[in-house]
Amino acid sequence: MTEPTSSTRHASGPADGMPALDIRAVSHAFGTRKALDDVSLTVPAGSFTALLGPNGAGKTTLFSLVTRLYDNRSGAIHVLGADVRRRPAEALSRLGVVFQARTLDLELSVLDNLLYHATLHGIGFGAGRRRAMELLAQDGLAERARDKVRNLSGGQMRRVEIVRALMHRPRLLLLDEPTVGLDIASRAAVVALVRALVADEGIGVLWATHIIEEIGPGDRVVVLHRGQIRASGSYEEMRARAGGEDLSTAFLQLVSDTGEAAA
Template sequence: MTGLNVENITHDWGAKRALDAVSFSVAPGQFCALLGPNGAGKSTLFGLLTRLFTPRTGRIEIAGHDVSREPLGALSKTGVVFQQPTLDLDLSVWRNMLYFAGLHGITGRAARLAASEALDRLGMEERARERVRDLNGGHRRRLEIARALMHRPGVLLLDEPTVGLDAQTRSDLVAHVHGLARDTGLAVLWATHLTDEIWPIDQLVVLHKGRVLEQGEVPVTGAALTAHFLRLTESEGA
């Protein structure tokens, strides 16, 4: 299938089971919130999705490519925004974009076009000449998302992308990425531990201690979702 398909993934760090038979799917155009407290296994899962390491068992498919058997095909369809920013602060927004395009083998006119389109999609085009060091946290994150879209992936992975942002900036970023899923058909996996980043139309995967406790449509929103999430994770032990 297209989008993201995770099937029965298990991963151990030494004696510690970080992921235990995790399965879920994200269809094109869908925003899926991967909700889990610290230590749930979200970053471990992102490492497996981006092939930083390989799972002990199971299968991951990205835009129809098996990540283990066709890693290049899978990675060419994956956009990633890691938890830690990886921008060059002393280069301009535009230079950061072109540098990254080069890493994907996109050069010359094609790179300029891809950079300009992606910046435009994130409302960042008028900042192209600014130095990244002069941008605020929200614009830096938007730049990272624009950069992750330049090679036109089918799946966008974001690992707690709002860490360190204030409430208004967080909510703007969440809205931007929902718009991307809706308007461009991207399958989005958004890892978070904050229930207010989840919209009623989203898909939800609740991860705790490496296991999926719940998945499907968002059952409730707002404070009720926070209470629901706490009940779920507390009944499984803190």
């Protein structure tokens, strides 16, 4: 095993027992429109937590606050104990993110995309290349390392984005609608890859989605609608709210006051 850089050691070294993500009383507005209203949620370390909500619920806004694309002026956000406002470099070094929009450079090779990310996190070329090839091999993409990204399928691109997010060994992984636009087989492969990270490496995952079929027994579920948390709990607890019916029924009950359904 290669010796981790100072960046990767720092990213993986918070105290045991801390939640991967802790959000308390966060609100955010765009002008007069409130996108988030007093949102609080926790992602335990080593958990798969689904942030379930229809399009426009505020999921992307929340991710933008966690990753410092927007500044949270209310409440507090901690990534493994590090406050994203007061200790942004430390907090961001501990998380990896896959945004809904594709962000790979299509004209660069898979490997070059990963090495560029490694450089941004202070990982040297040799260590970065070893880490990239290790992750690509684990994901079955090592033979595509020299291929231009534009020659990959949509599912393969998304898997490379997940690999890129793991380059600096984060303990929290944020994924914003990661399977949008993928076919059924590719979607299943991406879901399986992320679940394996939780089971095998203990990474905390916040998976934002409007696709209820991606959520299963044992998952934690947070329902976000119109910028507010409507409910949170285990998959089994959420089903119990609907009298033992499926999660779709429970979700529709939680948002029925607006007459809207999931997208």
